[in-house]
Amino acid sequence: MRRISKILVANRGEIALRIMRTCKVLGIATVAVYSEADRKSAHVVYADEAYCVGPARSLDSYLNVERIMNAVKNSKADAIHPGYGFLSERAELAHACLKQGIVFIGPPAHSIEQMGDKMVARQLMQSNEVPVIPGTVNAISNAEDALNIADRIGYPVLAKAAAGGGGKGMRIVHDSTEMERALRLSQSEAGSAFGDSRIFIEKYLKNPRHIEFQILSDAHGRCIHLLERECSIQRRHQKVIEEAPAPQMTEQLRSTMGEAAIRAAMACDYVGAGTIEFLVDQDSNFYFMEMNTRLQVEHPVTEFITGLDLVAEQIRIAEGEHLQYSQSDMNINGHAIECRIYAEDPSSNFMPNPGVITFHQVPSGVGVRVDSSIIAAGEVPIHYDPLISKVVTWGNSREQATQRMIAALDDYQIAGVKTTRMFCQRVMESNAWRQGHLSTHFMEENPQLLEEGKDSSTEVAAVAKVLLGGESSKQYPLSLNRSRQNMP
Numbered sequence: 001m002r003r004i005s006k007i008l009v010a011n012r013g014e015i016a017l018r019i020m021r022t023c024k025v026l027g028i029a030t031v032a033v034y035s036e037a038d039r040k041s042a043h044v045v046y047a048d049e050a051y052c053v054g055p056a057r058s059l060d061s062y063l064n065v066e067r068i069m070n071a072v073k074n075s076k077a078d079a080i081h082p083g084y085g086f087l088s089e090r091a092e093l094a095h096a097c098l099k100q101g102i103v104f105i106g107p108p109a110h111s112i113e114q115m116g117d118k119m120v121a122r123q124l125m126q127s128n129e130v131p132v133i134p135g136t137v138n139a140i141s142n143a144e145d146a147l148n149i150a151d152r153i154g155y156p157v158l159a160k161a162a163a164g165g166g167g168k169g170m171r172i173v174h175d176s177t178e179m180e181r182a183l184r185l186s187q188s189e190a191g192s193a194f195g196d197s198r199i200f201i202e203k204y205l206k207n208p209r210h211i212e213f214q215i216l217s218d219a220h221g222r223c224i225h226l227l228e229r230e231c232s233i234q235r236r237h238q239k240v241i242e243e244a245p246a247p248q249m250t251e252q253l254r255s256t257m258g259e260a261a262i263r264a265a266m267a268c269d270y271v272g273a274g275t276i277e278f279l280v281d282q283d284s285n286f287y288f289m290e291m292n293t294r295l296q297v298e299h300p301v302t303e304f305i306t307g308l309d310l311v312a313e314q315i316r317i318a319e320g321e322h323l324q325y326s327q328s329d330m331n332i333n334g335h336a337i338e339c340r341i342y343a344e345d346p347s348s349n350f351m352p353n354p355g356v357i358t359f360h361q362v363p364s365g366v367g368v369r370v371d372s373s374i375i376a377a378g379e380v381p382i383h384y385d386p387l388i389s390k391v392v393t394w395g396n397s398r399e400q401a402t403q404r405m406i407a408a409l410d411d412y413q414i415a416g417v418k419t420t421r422m423f424c425q426r427v428m429e430s431n432a433w434r435q436g437h438l439s440t441h442f443m444e445e446n447p448q449l450l451e452e453g454k455d456s457s458t459e460v461a462a463v464a465k466v467l468l469g470g471e472s473s474k475q476y477p478l479s480l481n482r483s484r485q486n487m488p
Contacts, residue, residue: 001319001320001321002103002319002320003319004028004078004079004103004315004318004319005028005029005078006028006029006030006031006048006075006076006077006078006079007019007023007028007029007030007031007077007078007079007080007081007105007315008030008031008032008033008068008071008072008075008077008079008080008081009030009031009032009033009043009047009080009081009083010033010062010068010080010081010082010083010086010087010093011033011062011081011082011083011084011085011086011088012033012034012035012038012041012043012062012086012373012384013041013043013373013384013385013387014371014372014373014387014389014390015083015084015085015295015297015371016032016043016047016083016373017042017043017046017371017372017373018311018371019081019083019311020032020043020046020047022309022311022312022315023311023315025309025312026312026315028315029048029049030046030047030048030049031047031048031049031050031051031071031072031075031077032044032046032047032049032050032051033050033051033052033053033061033062033067033068033071034050034051034052034053034061035052035053035054035055035056035057035058035060035061035062035383036052036054036055036056036061037055037056037381037383038381039052041373041378042373042374042375042378043373049075051071051074051075053067053068053070053071054067056381056383057383058086058383058384062086062087063086063087063090065087065090065092065093065096068080068087068093069096069100069102072100072102073100077102078102078103079102079103079104079105079315079318080093080097080102080103080104080105081105081106081311081314081315082104082105082106082294083294083295084292084294084295084296084297085385088106088293088294088295089112089116089292089293089294090112091109091110091112091113091116094106094107094108094109094112095109103318103319104318105272105314105315105318106272106293106294106314106318107268107270107271107272107274107293108269108271110268110269111268111269111270111271111293112293114268115268115290115291115292115293116163116293117162117163118160118161118162118163118200118290119137119138119139119162119198119200121268121288121290121291122135122137122200122288123137124267124268125264125267125288127267128263128264128266128267129260129263130260130263130264130267130288131260131285131286131287131288132287132288133202133203133205133279133287133288133289134153134202134203135149135153135157135158135200135201135202135203136149136200136201136202138200139162139198139199139200140159140183140199140200140201143179143180143183146159146179146183146201147176147179149201150173150176150179150201151176153201153202153203154203155173155174155175155176155204156172156173156174156175156204156206157172157173157201157202157203157204158170158171158172158173158201158202158203158204159171159173159179159182159183159186159199159200159201160186160199160200160201160202161186161189161190161193161194161196161197161198161199162190162196162198162199162200163190163194163195163196163198167236167237167238168189168190168193168194169186169187169189169190169193169194169199170186170237171183171185171186172204173204183199186199187199205279205281205287206281206282207281207282207439207440207441208232208279208280208281208282208439208440209230209232209246209279209280209438209439209440210230210231210232210234210239210277210278210279210280210289210440211228211229211230211231211232211246211249211257211277211278211279211280211286212228212229212231212275212276212277212278212292212296213225213226213227213228213229213257213258213261213275213276213278214226214227214228214229214273214274214275214296214299214302214310215261215262215265215270215273215274215275215276216272216273216310216313216317216323216325217265217266217270217271217272217274217317217323218271218317218321218322218323219271219317219320220322220323222322222323223262223265223266223270224262224323224325224326224327224330225258225261225262225276225327225330226302226306226308226310226330227244227245227254227258227302227305227306227330227332228244228245228246228249228254228257228258229242229243229244229245229246229296229298229301229302230242230243230244230245230246230247230249230438231277231298232438232439232440232442233427233438233442233443234440234442234443235346235349235350235443236350237440239297239298239340240339240340240342240420240423240424241337241338241339241340241424241427242298242301242337242338243301243335243336243337243338243398243401244301244302244304244305244335244336245305245332245335247398247436247438248436250284253280253284253286256286257278257286258327260276260278260286260288261276261278264276264288264291265291268291270291270293271317272293272314272317272318273294273295273299273310273313273314273317274291274292274293274294275291275292275296276288276291277289277290277291277292279440295310295311295314297340297387297390298338298390300336300338300369300371300390300392301336301337301338301392302336304333304334304336304369304392304394305332305333305334305335305336305394306330306333307333308325334394334395334396334397334401335394335395335396335397335398335400335401336392336393336394336395336401337392337393337398337401337402337405337428338390338391338392339390339391339392339405339409339420339421339424339427339428340387340389340390340420340424341387341388341389341390341391341412341414341419341420341421341424342386342387342388342419342420343355343357343380343386343388343417343418343419344386344418344419344420345418346420346422346423346449346450347450347451350420352382352386353380353386353417353418353419354379354380354381354382354386354417355379355380355416355417356377356378356379356380356416356417357374357377357378357379357380357388357414357415357416357417358377358415358416359376359377359413359414359415359416360372360374360375360376360377360378360388360413360414360415361376361412361413361414362389362391362412363391363407363408363409363410363411363412364411365404365407365408365411366404367393367394367395367400367401367404368391368392368393368404368408369391369392369393369394370389370390370391370392370408371389371390371392372388372389372390373388373389374388374389377416380417388414388417388419391405391408391409391412391424393405393408398436399434402428402433402434405424405428406425406428406429409421409422409424409425409428410425423449423450426449427446427449430446430449432445432446
């Protein structure tokens, strides 16, 4: 068993801070890396040491393995935590760590490679009795083969990138007339995004729910799941709101899906924290979609209902410890919800809205957690994902967690950029949310939630002036929002 004394966090923003905070609790020193655009960022200030790894462009900084490894050498760190995004699912980083004798806080490189290739992953799941969506076993080489497959499994179908993720290289094909163009566009986008233009075809499920299972697996052959998360509310195939446990989940389905998730993880010799993602149709049939070989953005909802610190568990597993829990220990404690606050405009198809945040005051209270990289003010750079923060609430019931989320979003004050805050609040107040009528088509089914509504950023900016001594406090009330109803 190898004890870790210093961890380099190969990431930025809120996840870098979140990892460093756990390290502080564990008495582990931390090293930040940063691009020139992030020189004054909160994670740089918080870490014990910090090293610049290049210019703003992520390919020249956060995605540059050589520069990351040089920072490891200069800092004398003995481990790397990749967070999520950037290099977290790049086997190249895991290989580099192994070569230099550095602990990679993540799975073995071969597990990343297997699960990163959707064709290989599908084949591996089929051979281990994990249900997969009907479709091709191998990559499609021409439109004729694709048409034959589509005729066999029935339209609509999806053309998907074999090496893809995040909705890139994905096209819905409704009939044969759309196939050739869809393949061409998917291959072009996949080649540009992933350097791999292979495409496969699978059945398109109508109104599915996106449900994933968090797993933990140690290096001694033991694997458990930490229950499920509902992640059906998405835009551009990327999640916006998550919760745990999933509403309308039966104990039988939870048990069956959980067992399948464990089989999926063990099929690729997985070690560490990972997530098995499923689609569930209207008849409660579930199908493997992909495995994320890293920590997920939405991991806090699992931490709330299990009481575990998933980063601490990752570190213990990387040090060679045995899992301290059995499956029977994983009981659901209450309900948790996460709303991602992005610098985006929901009324304009969630167009990114980077810029300077002039005022930022996060909510607090019983059952409220906010993971953010912005303190009182800061900048959302154009170079990276526009996530500002994650607001997470917990309650004894889904209703209480929802009411706490409404109050938290009501108290959240942010000025300078348009955000998804008010959109999330409208979702929480909607009948569709309260009744648990969720699917990956939630946005299309509830277009009224995307309407712009009243933007409080001007008022918040005025309050910021008051707090900074620029205006008379008599002119502007400090409490801006009055939308709370039926608080518990």
